[in-house]
Amino acid sequence: MGTKTKQTMKNTTPAIEDTITKSKKRTRKVSEPKPQPALPVGDIEDFQFREDEVKEISTSLLKWYDVNRRDLPWRRINDSDDTDRDRKAYAVWVSEIMLQQTRVQTVINYFNRWMEKWPTVEHLAQASIEEVNEIWAGLGYYRRARFLLEGAKSIVEEGGQFPRSLNDLRKVRGIGEYTAGAIASIAFNEAVPVVDGNVIRVIARLRTISANPKDKTTVKNIWRLAGQLVDLSRPGDFNQALMELGATLCTPLNPNCSSCPISTQCNALLESKQNPSMVVTDYPAKVAKVKQRRDFSAISVVEIMEGEEGSGSKFLLVKRPEEGLLAGLWEFPSVLLNGDEADLVVRREAIDDFLKNSFGLKLNVIEREEVGEYVHIFTHIRLKMYIEHLVLRSQDLCRKKGKEEMFYKYVDMKTLGSMGLTTGVRKAYDMVQKFKQSRSSLLKDSL
């Protein structure tokens, strides 16, 4: 299976045939990967697992998982009664959303802090978005944290019991097919598949699927293949085992095939043994990366001096719009520069215009210094930020009425330290503090 013959494809078009024929001409070094067409839906049958293969894969993988599973906090919750199952579903939900952001080791701390603060879905439903952002700070994709909160609220409004099936879970805002599959199978034992990047890689190798793994049709077909494999008696464990195999042994660049519990079922491994020009990492196909957009912005850490020698100084924070990048999060005043790097004069003009036009802020400048640059990488954007420290005399802000309502607040240093700020905002603040410290030590040295 998965090693197609020409006979089985005689009715396909040449383009389709190219897609599903094993790539005999491919070599180890592919300098410029080109997107591959999708695995055609009509031919999914040719990649399906036989019954004996399903049994063999399931038995071997679960045996391996029972011995090698990582001890993770969300796996320790038992599910002996309905209340426990609700707690487990909640824990799986939170952990899975966090795991979409970053590595397991990083997630453990975030998860523990989250569960300490909100041990059940009812607790979470009472939280504010500020509190949620605070615990989430540093994980990125804040929209997901917001969906967790909104999802918790909707579950509590519906009576507080966690939806128990894939279909009902899908109705909760922010719970997509992947998360619903994970919760349904792990917490409620429903025999449904879960497909993440790890599973796509493992299945592409097991079945030597060379179609573009990012293509919707390919992904859909891999969901179907994963659905074939799911163990009916232990679906949750099986799904976790498949993902864990991808995360620990069947890794993107250095798969450890000699330790793999399902190596006898792996067509990519078989192929690499038969054909020295092939390697298992030829699967899944390499896909050309989407080119990152390059943005530039000017950030002004505005400090308003109050009291003797600024003892009560406060910082100005502005709330981002409710839609788009970093929606609804607080940040220092910032202006996206016009598509290119801009010199100091242009940056200051842009910031001045923003402060005057948005808040009627009078620029009674006590001090203004450039403190440095910082590059933050989002999925599709490389954002270079120019950071300045702008100290102004105490004054009231008055929000100007415009097309878009803009929220702002003054916060003192202590509040700022405890707020859930994005990595970029935290970095800008740290740079200003470091700048101030190094300047005061220079001053001391010169006395």
Ligand code: SF4
């Ligand atoms: S044999 Fe190697 S390539 Fe195949 S599934 Fe196992 S680790 Fe992955």
